[in-house]
Amino acid sequence: xxxxxxxSSYKIPVxxxxxxxxxxxxxxxxxxxETIENVELxxxxxxxGVEYLATKRTLLQNMILTERICSLCSNSHPEAxxxxxxxxxxxxxxxxxxxxRVIAGxxxxxxxxxxNVGILAHLVGFEALFMHAMQVREVAQDLKEAVYGNRMDLGxxxxxxxxxxMDDEAIAFMRTALDKIEPDVRELEKTYRTNGSILRRTRxxxxxxxxxxxxxGVVGPVARASDIQYDVRTAAPYxxxxxxxxxxxxxxxxxxxxxxxxxxxEAVNSIEILWVCLDHLPDGPINDGGDPYIPPGQxxxxxxxxxxELVYYLKTNDEPEPERLKWRVPSYPNWDALTFMLKEAKxxxxxxxxxxxxxxxSCTER
Amino acid sequence: MTRFPENFETSLSAAAPKGVxxxxxxxxxxxxxxxxxLADRNDLTSVGECLRRYHARLAMVSANKPPAPEEEEDDNxxxxxxxxxxxxxxxxxxxxxxxxxxxxTSYELVYHFDVGGxxxxxxxxxxxxxxxxSLTPLFRSADxxxxxxxxxxxxxxxxxxxxxRLFLDESIEGAVLDRLIPFSQMANASTSDELWARVMxxxxxx
Numbered sequence: 001x002x003x004x005x006x007x008s009s010y011k012i013p014v015x016x017x018x019x020x021x022x023x024x025x026x027x028x029x030x031x032x033x034e035t036i037e038n039v040e041l042x043x044x045x046x047x048x049g050v051e052y053l054a055t056k057r058t059l060l061q062n063m064i065l066t067e068r069i070c071s072l073c074s075n076s077h078p079e080a081x082x083x084x085x086x087x088x089x090x091x092x093x094x095x096x097x098x099x100x101r102v103i104a105g106x107x108x109x110x111x112x113x114x115x116n117v118g119i120l121a122h123l124v125g126f127e128a129l130f131m132h133a134m135q136v137r138e139v140a141q142d143l144k145e146a147v148y149g150n151r152m153d154l155g156x157x158x159x160x161x162x163x164x165x166m167d168d169e170a171i172a173f174m175r176t177a178l179d180k181i182e183p184d185v186r187e188l189e190k191t192y193r194t195n196g197s198i199l200r201r202t203r204x205x206x207x208x209x210x211x212x213x214x215x216x217g218v219v220g221p222v223a224r225a226s227d228i229q230y231d232v233r234t235a236a237p238y239x240x241x242x243x244x245x246x247x248x249x250x251x252x253x254x255x256x257x258x259x260x261x262x263x264x265x266e267a268v269n270s271i272e273i274l275w276v277c278l279d280h281l282p283d284g285p286i287n288d289g290g291d292p293y294i295p296p297g298q299x300x301x302x303x304x305x306x307x308x309e310l311v312y313y314l315k316t317n318d319e320p321e322p323e324r325l326k327w328r329v330p331s332y333p334n335w336d337a338l339t340f341m342l343k344e345a346k347x348x349x350x351x352x353x354x355x356x357x358x359x360x361x362s363c364t365e366r
Numbered sequence: 367m368t369r370f371p372e373n374f375e376t377s378l379s380a381a382a383p384k385g386v387x388x389x390x391x392x393x394x395x396x397x398x399x400x401x402x403x404l405a406d407r408n409d410l411t412s413v414g415e416c417l418r419r420y421h422a423r424l425a426m427v428s429a430n431k432p433p434a435p436e437e438e439e440d441d442n443x444x445x446x447x448x449x450x451x452x453x454x455x456x457x458x459x460x461x462x463x464x465x466x467x468x469x470x471t472s473y474e475l476v477y478h479f480d481v482g483g484x485x486x487x488x489x490x491x492x493x494x495x496x497x498x499x500s501l502t503p504l505f506r507s508a509d510x511x512x513x514x515x516x517x518x519x520x521x522x523x524x525x526x527x528x529x530x531r532l533f534l535d536e537s538i539e540g541a542v543l544d545r546l547i548p549f550s551q552m553a554n555a556s557t558s559d560e561l562w563a564r565v566m567x568x569x570x571x572x
Contacts, residue, residue, distance in 0.1 A: 043532060044532065052542075213422075219425075235483030236483045299399075300485055311426045313428045365533055
């Protein structure tokens with residue numbers, strides 16, 4: 001028998017095109033046997049230069065452009081941009097519009113979180129649960145379509161308010177949809193909390209300790225699953241969130257399961273917020289009818305997108321186009337956390353762990 | 367009243383001996399945003415250390431190259447003010463806080479920190495060709511933004527532990543936001559079989 005020399009560790013590529021990733025990201029994974037020793041991220045496959053383009057478009061055009069950076073948290077981008085511009089121009093947003101902005105944001109949150117936990121079930125191999133979660137999400141999708149005319153990019157916001165109002169018919173439709181979806185989401189939460197197949201593949205997997213989470217500066221459900229109680233809606237309230245029953249669930253499991261549970265609990269809370277909004281929706285205008293004048297200046301605005309804190313920095317001058325428009329999406333700091341989560345993990349768990357940060361690559365690279 | 371800790375402004379000012387320009391606004395919800403312009407960009411590290419003591423989280427770093435101010439007075443007889451700009455010419459050169467000329471060649475870097483829900487934006491001004499110390503040794507979350515800034519502008523960030531490209535491939539010339547790139551070139555429409563030749567060459571090497 002000839003003697004073979006066997007390398008003790010191997011490098012395997014995961015991505016940029018991979019069955020378990022919807023978008024291109026390239027992980028260079030060093031493995032020893034089945035265990036991951038090190039991960040190197042190679043980004044840039046969908047870098048499109050949107051930030052440059054934004055400086056060639058007027059603020060109004062940028063409301064359209066920024067909504068198209070990403071599909072899942074699309075609504076949060078024009079929302080934050082409008083808030084930054086309104087800060088510079090000292091524009092007062094009508095109260096009804098502030099409620100409508102909350103409604104658009106929370107409907108998107110329900111749909112986004114259900115999508116992520118649905119994909120988790122798919123990656124675990126629990127296809128029936130995947131189909132069920134997507135079926136429940138479909139109610140939220142129909143709701144968006146009925147109210148805004150679109151299933152993903154709502155186009156809900158405009159500078160100084162919101163673009164579309166909700167009439168009695170739309171409100172009634174939303175109440176029916178919420179009635180339908182609420183028990184289903186609660187049931188899903190119970191399933192993910194107790195089902196053996198889910199628990200076996202997600203408990204203790206993809207650990208991001210509290211200290212590492214702080215070091216990486218992670219945001220959103222990833223942070224809250226590592227015991228960091230931070231949610232822009234309560235830490236730096238905007239719109240009318242300080243009048244709404246926003247709960248910030250926190251878990252100390254630091255694993256894939258905790259992140260899924262945070263998302264499901266938030267989806268339940270979002271539905272509660274939507275009920276309160278519909279009950280208290282004040283009458284009045286939804287915008288001031290024209291495009292507000294935005295003088296030269298600079299401002300920062302933040303919203304809690306489904307994936308966490310979204311930051312917008314806007315600097316204007318005498319031109320109608322912004323001098324600089326910069327944003328940081330929640331996925332951006334969360335990628336770094338993957339190097340901790342994937343350490344010592346099994347190759348078979350890579351997809352589940354990557355999905356647990358709910359990554360958005362087209363957002364990250366712009 | 368702001369939610370910032372007691373003596374916060376004093377500590378920030380003490381961390382930047384060359385001077386800071388602080389402005390704070392607080393909105394109707396009681397959320398404050400502070401702008402902290404540094405007179406000297408070399409104070410960035412000590413300001414970073416100060417913010418770290420307040421458990422600040424570095425959320426974002428924005429870089430910007432403000433355009434040169436437009437010359438409004440055309441009735442001026444002197445027509446050579448383009449070449450003499452910033453010299454002994456009459457129309458004075460606008461300066462940033464701290465004295466960096468705002469002539470369209472300088473950069474401003476804004477470091478956005480979260481301090482317990484409020485935001486502190488530390489602004490550092492860099493002249494053309496200037497460099498600034500990396501905050502990555504203090505804040506891990508500065509790693510990606512600093513690498514991104516280095517590839518889109520001709521800004522040097524010193525002491526960065528891993529100054530590789532982030533999004534742009536090594537084969538692409540850097541500082542993409544500093545120069546005009548024709549669309550046909552960007553879309554690769556002006557090249558013919560260059561890509562194919564590279565693929566064939568790579569296949570031979572393998």
